[in-house]
Amino acid sequence: MGDVDERRVLAVYGHPDDEGQATGTLAGALAAGVRVTLLCATRGEVGEISDPALATPETLAYVRELELRAAMAQIGLTDVRFLPFRDSGMEGTPPNEDPRCLHRQPADAVVSELVGLMRELRPHVVLTWDPEGGYGHPDHIAVHRHVVAAFDAAGDPSQHADRGAAWAPERLYWGARPMKRWAGVFAEMERRGLVAADEINPAFRERAEAALRAPDPVVSLQVDVRAHVAAKRRAARMHRTQFGENSMFARIPPELEAEFFGDELFYRARPAWPDGAEPERGLWATEA
Numbered sequence: 001m002g003d004v005d006e007r008r009v010l011a012v013y014g015h016p017d018d019e020g021q022a023t024g025t026l027a028g029a030l031a032a033g034v035r036v037t038l039l040c041a042t043r044g045e046v047g048e049i050s051d052p053a054l055a056t057p058e059t060l061a062y063v064r065e066l067e068l069r070a071a072m073a074q075i076g077l078t079d080v081r082f083l084p085f086r087d088s089g090m091e092g093t094p095p096n097e098d099p100r101c102l103h104r105q106p107a108d109a110v111v112s113e114l115v116g117l118m119r120e121l122r123p124h125v126v127l128t129w130d131p132e133g134g135y136g137h138p139d140h141i142a143v144h145r146h147v148v149a150a151f152d153a154a155g156d157p158s159q160h161a162d163r164g165a166a167w168a169p170e171r172l173y174w175g176a177r178p179m180k181r182w183a184g185v186f187a188e189m190e191r192r193g194l195v196a197a198d199e200i201n202p203a204f205r206e207r208a209e210a211a212l213r214a215p216d217p218v219v220s221l222q223v224d225v226r227a228h229v230a231a232k233r234r235a236a237r238m239h240r241t242q243f244g245e246n247s248m249f250a251r252i253p254p255e256l257e258a259e260f261f262g263d264e265l266f267y268r269a270r271p272a273w274p275d276g277a278e279p280e281r282g283l284w285a286t287e288a
Contacts, residue, residue: 007284008035010123010169012114012147014102014139015044015087016068017239021134021175022127023232024225025264027075029283031228037079037121038072041110041143042102046089050244061087063241071238075231083113088138096138103138107146112160114150119164125283126151127266130174130217135207144174151270172270176219183208185252185260195248220273221266221280229261 009029013019019026019038026036043061055063065082072080085102089095098104118126128147133140153159155168186208189195200208225232236243243249252260267273268280 027228116163173266
C-alpha cells in the first residue's frame with residue numbers, strides 16, 4: 001500500500017458526533033502520518049439541544065458544524081467536509097418528510113457526490129456506518145447504503161464519468177457493535193447507581209436491551225486506541241449541544257472509559273472477510 005505518508009483514509013458518517021465510533025482510529029492514523037478526511041453527510045439540523053443557550057433550531061446546523069470541527073481539532077484532523085443534505089431526524093418525525101433530507105435523496109445523487117470525493121481524495125481505506133446504522137437512524141442507514149455503492153463504483157470509469165478519473169479504494173470497513181458498546185456502558189452505569197432508571201429514555205432503553213440480546217457481529221479489525229482515549233473524550237465533549245454537562249455521557253467514570261473505549265471494532269466488507277479469520281490489529285495489518 002506504499003509508504004505511510006502516502007496512505008489516505010476517508011471516514012463517512014451521517015451527523016456530527018457519529019464519528020465517535022472511529023475517533024481513536026482516526027487519531028492513530030493521523031499520528032502515523034496518514035492523511036485523513038472526515039465527511040459528514042448532514043449538519044445534524046434536527047438534533048438535540050442540551051442547553052438553549054448553545055443554539056436554536058435555526059442556528060443548530062451552524063453550531064454543530066463548529067462543534068464537529070472543534071472535536072476533530074482535538075486529534076489534529078483539519079480536513080472536515082460536508083455534503084449538501086439535511087438531517088432526516090428519526091423515523092416517523094416531521095423532519096423525516098422534508099424533501100431536502102438525506103434519506104429521501106435519489107441514490108444516484110448521493111452516490112455521485114461520494115464517487116467524486118473518492119476520486120478527488122483517492123483514499124485507500126473507507127470507514128462508515130454498519131448496515132443497521134447503529135440503532136436504525138434513517139440517515140445512518142442511507143450513508144451505509146450510499147457509501148457501499150460509491151466504493152464499488154469509484155473504480156469503474158464507465159460510472160459517473162463526469163466525476164473525475166477512476167480510483168478504486170482498497171478496503172471498506174464499517175463499525176461493529178457501536179450500539180452494543182453504548183448499551184453496555186449505560187447498563188453498567190445503571191448497575192453502579194451512576195444513572196437513575198428514570199433518566200434513560202424509554203426508546204433508548206428498548207434499543208439498548210435489543211442490542212445486548214443480539215449476537216455479536218463479526219469483528220475483522222480491532223484497533224487498540226488506549227493511547228487516544230483522553231483525546232477521544234475531549235473530542236466527544238466538543239459536541240455540547242448533544243451531550244450536556246450533566247448528561248449520562250458526561251458522567252462515564254474513567255475506568256469505564258478505558259474498558260469500553262480502549263479499542264474500536266470494525267467489519268471489513270471489501271475485500272470480503274474470510275469466515276473464521278482472526279481480526280486484524282490495525283488499519284495497515286497484513287491482509288488475512
